[in-house]
Amino acid sequence: MDAAIARMADAMSERGVALRPHAKTHKSIEVGRRQVGAGAVGLTVGTVGEAEVFADGGLDDLFIAYPMVPAGPKAERLREVARRARLRVGIDSVVGAHAVADALGDDRERVSVLVEIDCGGRRTGVAPSDAGPVAAAATHLGLDVIGVFTHGGHGYHGPDARAAAAEDEVRGLTEAAGSLRAAGVEPSVVSAGSTPTAFDSARGAVTEERPGTYVFGDRQQVALGSIAPDAPAAVIAARVVSLNTAARRFVIDAGAKTLTKDVPAYLAGHASIPELGAVVDRVSDYHGVVEVKDGGSLPEIGQVVLAVPNHICPVVDLFATFLVARDGAIIDTWRVDARGRSG
């Protein structure tokens, strides 16, 4: 993890691009402190709940990179966290801008706003050419619009998709920044983000990158080529609880409530077990089933193995704590401070 933090910080420093890591991956104040200590300008979060936790932890330069439509108790919570953090929020609609302005009331000048654009991921965000009109409407409501952001999520579609998605991020953001200028709003922040695209899109009009998963890595990032095969830094320690020698099958006590069922199209199975050259083929809540392939070795019942999950972000969210290891020894325990803060 230390190496991953340093590698990304150095790469962004070399490119003259600000690094604002997405903290939804680790949800940990300890990890966030290390990212900021290595040069990150602040953190990205996905929810008001995450912003509350990191602000409480003293990591109070935060961007909620999500199209905010706060209402009811969440509007109250947004205003409260805006009073104790340097906060940016995302919008992708005039309705959203109204909701943010209403939620913040007289505190709206405390918060900066970025307009989200869709650069090809077909999720949230307006078309790049629509960023200016949304920004102008938000400005008219008294909001301080400082720029545009996007997430080239289609960089996750496979190893061949990364470069094109990064290109889409740069192109979409460049057009969106122009749209803001045409609407009379000067964009000081032009923000892209994802681990697969971060290295390639940190150029041109882009001023900031928001990768998250890089901090730990996972099986998916290895397959995408974002990190080295031996780089994943967060693994699941599981015990072999059942062994069928005749069927060449064994079961570990890590299942869907530990590894999740996140399986991208270009991966088979739910996790790898590198020390056995094995893959977890099926999971139920508390069981991970491995059908050992020809040439693979069978473990012993009771043996502890380390499994590399496909996607580490939702896995971390299932745990209360990290065991922190260095040189093969457990040296500390850290809390998953923002566990379950999905809203």
Added chain:
Amino acid sequence: MDAAIARMADAMSERGVALRPHAKTHKSIEVGRRQVGAGAVGLTVGTVGEAEVFADGGLDDLFIAYPMVPAGPKAERLREVARRARLRVGIDSVVGAHAVADALGDDRERVSVLVEIDCGGRRTGVAPSDAGPVAAAATHLGLDVIGVFTHGGHGYHGPDARAAAAEDEVRGLTEAAGSLRAAGVEPSVVSAGSTPTAFDSARGAVTEERPGTYVFGDRQQVALGSIAPDAPAAVIAARVVSLNTAARRFVIDAGAKTLTKDVPAYLAGHASIPELGAVVDRVSDYHGVVEVKDGGSLPEIGQVVLAVPNHICPVVDLFATFLVARDGAIIDTWRVDARGRSG
């Protein structure tokens, strides 16, 4: 939920079969009390961590229906919970029997043991004919073997698989019970379990059923035909945060960290939104993306919708609390007491 609890309790009572619901679905002391209040003989759990929580809540007749191989701190915890609960545990190997006997030490007479058999789900459990030798070995170690259990997990393979999996449960358990008798161990408990198979396998040699998901139901159980289409009792309230009218796409603020990525082969998408006739097509951590089909209606940004998850068990595990509704009004808040207790 009340109706589901009553329906299952009545069905098992009619069949003269004991009901021991699997509490991994709800992880809630309040819900467990209602199940026992309706006639359940006790609860099933999947981990020592769940057993600890329910024992603390006064629900202290518990079966850890999992092949136990306790070691280290978990062995200590098993012995501790065995001192304050009426406990049954599963084994599926002689190695496991040794580990349980070692963990319990002089307290081993406090705990009953059931041998798990594989009736076709290809997960844990020995072949039915091997149940007797494992039971005899465990008895030799001073353990009190009281019967056999299985989980016809292949009943989840599709709507046509339920009846055959139930038949496999009955056949496998009947053979396993005979194997125990041949080894000199009289099986007083012959336990099957799963929501898809519970109604069909509660017969013959079977003395106990352990369904879990029935208590809430989900989209998967509707598709399997285990429950009525309008039966799911636990839903996710989510807000529409983004709307692309031209692309006929909208996004809700419930994604993989809320709905999970559990998608059985016979379902498309990650959840249904019945009020809109829509399905959540894609999820990322905090986003659920809906591509509205022809004839489907578009919601408004800010609108709250109710989503029915594919598989409720891992969804519940992501939350700290339930909001409890009756007749459309929130009447209470219950804790997910055993949240994250996956070990």
